Amino acid sequence: MSGQLTGIRFIDSHTEGEPTRVIVDGGPELESGSLSERLRRFRETADHFRQCVINEPRGWEALVGALLCEPADSSCAAGVIFFNNTGYLGMCGHGAIGVAVTLYHLGRVGLGVQRLETPVGIVEVNLLGPNQVTILNVPSYRLHSGVDVEVDGLGTITGDVAWGGNWFFLVDGSPEPLTLDHFAVLSDAAQRTRDALKREGITGADGAEIDHIEFFGPPESPDAHSRNFVYCPGRAYDRSPCGTGTSAKLACLAADGKLQPGESWIQESIIGSRFDASYTITGDGQIIPAITGTAYICSEGTLIQQPDDPFQNGIGRST
Ligand code: PYC
Numbered sequence: 001m002s003g004q005l006t007g008i009r010f011i012d013s014h015t016e017g018e019p020t021r022v023i024v025d026g027g028p029e030l031e032s033g034s035l036s037e038r039l040r041r042f043r044e045t046a047d048h049f050r051q052c053v054i055n056e057p058r059g060w061e062a063l064v065g066a067l068l069c070e071p072a073d074s075s076c077a078a079g080v081i082f083f084n085n086t087g088y089l090g091m092c093g094h095g096a097i098g099v100a101v102t103l104y105h106l107g108r109v110g111l112g113v114q115r116l117e118t119p120v121g122i123v124e125v126n127l128l129g130p131n132q133v134t135i136l137n138v139p140s141y142r143l144h145s146g147v148d149v150e151v152d153g154l155g156t157i158t159g160d161v162a163w164g165g166n167w168f169f170l171v172d173g174s175p176e177p178l179t180l181d182h183f184a185v186l187s188d189a190a191q192r193t194r195d196a197l198k199r200e201g202i203t204g205a206d207g208a209e210i211d212h213i214e215f216f217g218p219p220e221s222p223d224a225h226s227r228n229f230v231y232c233p234g235r236a237y238d239r240s241p242c243g244t245g246t247s248a249k250l251a252c253l254a255a256d257g258k259l260q261p262g263e264s265w266i267q268e269s270i271i272g273s274r275f276d277a278s279y280t281i282t283g284d285g286q287i288i289p290a291i292t293g294t295a296y297i298c299s300e301g302t303l304i305q306q307p308d309d310p311f312q313n314g315i316g317r318s319t
Pocket of ligand 1: 094
């Protein structure tokens with residue numbers, strides 16, 4: 001080996017099949033301030049770090065990174081900034097479950113309730129066991145219902161726009177069968193739906209881009225309520241039922257009066273894994289989703305960057 005090595009210590013887990021890479025050492029210096037301020041510094045001064053961790057050859061497209069930071073709010077066990085192959089996520093439900101299990105694995109927290117600070121608010125994580133976690137997500141709500149969009153090759157697709165920590169377009173009645181061997185056609189349909197939303201100027205609040213698409217259909221398990229396919233910003237699909245996507249779904253069900261506070265909703269993913277979800281209501285018409293799932297540690301190690309490696313920051317891709 002030549003040149004000076006830089007090491008980035010990580011722990012990988014998967015939550016219901018969806019991977020999370022927690023950076024425990026060797027992350028960028030983001031100084032102090034709110035998590036959203038540090039996210040801005042991360043984006044502006046250290047985006048190469050995100051690319052190195054997520055992109056091939058050290059990462060892959062489905063991976064979500066989680067940079068552990070000192071929390072600004074001392075009631076929190078940790079601050080965390082989530083990122084993926086295209087940029088940064090306000091919140092990540094499967095990722096928060098992965099972070100909680102990783103903090104437990106590291107001996108930094110015990111079982112029971114902890115708080116995590118994210119750029120979009122504080123989330124509570126309750127470690128029910130070494131691998132099982134319930135998260136109380138950020139307040140979630142439906143912004144628009146029954147929005148029609150003209151999608152190339154698919155015709156009119158109708159969906160709801162909802163916030164669950166990220167912006168989602170939720171479509172009941174998937175345009176393709178909800179099985180894993182259809183992931184390529186599902187991804188294609190979801191990408192075209194996303195392109196159409198952009199073209200027609202359909203956005204989340206304050207013009208925010210709707211960068212996650214969710215298709216729903218009947219579940220395979222008799223005790224589940226629904227199966228989904230969730231398409232993420234970097235053209236990867238979520239192997240889990242998606243924590244923020246399930247939160248957005250709960251917000252729609254609540255708004256339609258189809259699910260009552262405290263009632264259980266079992267959301268199945270495209271690979272058959274599941275989250276058990278429910279909600280409580282806030283005073284201002286939003287909901288607080290509770291999402292329970294399991295995560296398992298699957299590897300830990302050190303990512304190495306050498307100054308003379310032409311791909312020390314990974315292989316970038318524009319989406
Ligand atoms: O679980 O919230 C989630 C999530 C977002 C993107 C991938 N997973």
